Amino acid sequence: MNKGLLNVDEALEQLLAGARPVAETETVPTLSATGRVLAAAQRSTMNVPPMDNSAMDGYAVRLADLKGPEPRLKVSQKIPAGSTGKPLAPGTAARIFTGAPIPAGADAIVMQEHCAQEGDEVVVKKVPARGEWIRLTGSDIRAGVEVLPAGLRLRPQDTGLAASVGIALLPVRRRVRLGLFFTGDELVMPGDPLPPGRIYNSNRFTLNGLAGIFRCE
Incomplete structure (x- = not known):
């Protein structure tokens, strides 16, 4: 082997040693930030x-009202996701859907598969545990934590x-700017006639595609 030539690992090491991270930042909409490098913790x-x-989906109930086998409660309100209900009166249940706020006074959810609605009443077939099927405030993410x-x-x-968590804009590093050029008398662009002794310039497409994957300009 010619000792004046570098192997691939040596060449890569030298290239990386001379590389410097992009320092400039910009702010972009979160909707278009995929693939960018985050400049500051959020x-x-x-x-x-x-x-x-x-x-x-089910019924919000007060456990104190669930006495005896298959207790029956009057359905006093319906709470779909995106709305808020009224405080739950004793002896009643609220028809509730996934994601809807728990009405004041309720301390469990009976999933609809464990109920039977009869007219304006619901029959509870299986009594839930306290807090069952209630997602508590901050149970996924607490305010102030790094996300x-x-x-x-x-x-x-x-x-x-x-x-x-309501972040509409994100600070990101400026995109890497990349220049590509290709030389060789033998190169022909795809779509053009291929004369004898020539080859199509496939590297242009491969490298351009890689640059796009890494969001280079």
Whole structure:
């Protein structure tokens, strides 16, 4: 082997030794931040979920009302996700859907598979434990905790996480600027006639595609 030549590992080591991280930053919408490198750690300013809510479609109940076999309660209200209900009156149940806030006074959810609604009443077939199927405020994320570290190359799940805590803009590193050039009398662009002794310039497409994957400019 010619001792004047570098092997691949040696060449890569020299290239990396001369590389410097991009220092410039910019702010981009979270919706378009996938693939970018986060410039500063992000913390949640809110609890997730932001309120106690139902983990199931079913009925919000007061355990004190569930006495005897298959207790029967009057359905006093319906609480879909995105709305708030009224305080739960004793002796009643609230029809509730996944993600809806727990009404004041309720201390458990009976999943709908364990109930039977008859007219304006619901029959509870299986009594739940206290707190069953209630997602507590901040049980997923507490306000103030770091949710995304600096230096992270943002994936779709990362931008989704940022959005879930209300982050609309993210600070990211400027994209790497890359220049590509290709030489060789033998190179011909695909789509052009291929004369004898020539080859198509496939490297241009391979490297351009790699640059796109790594979000280079």
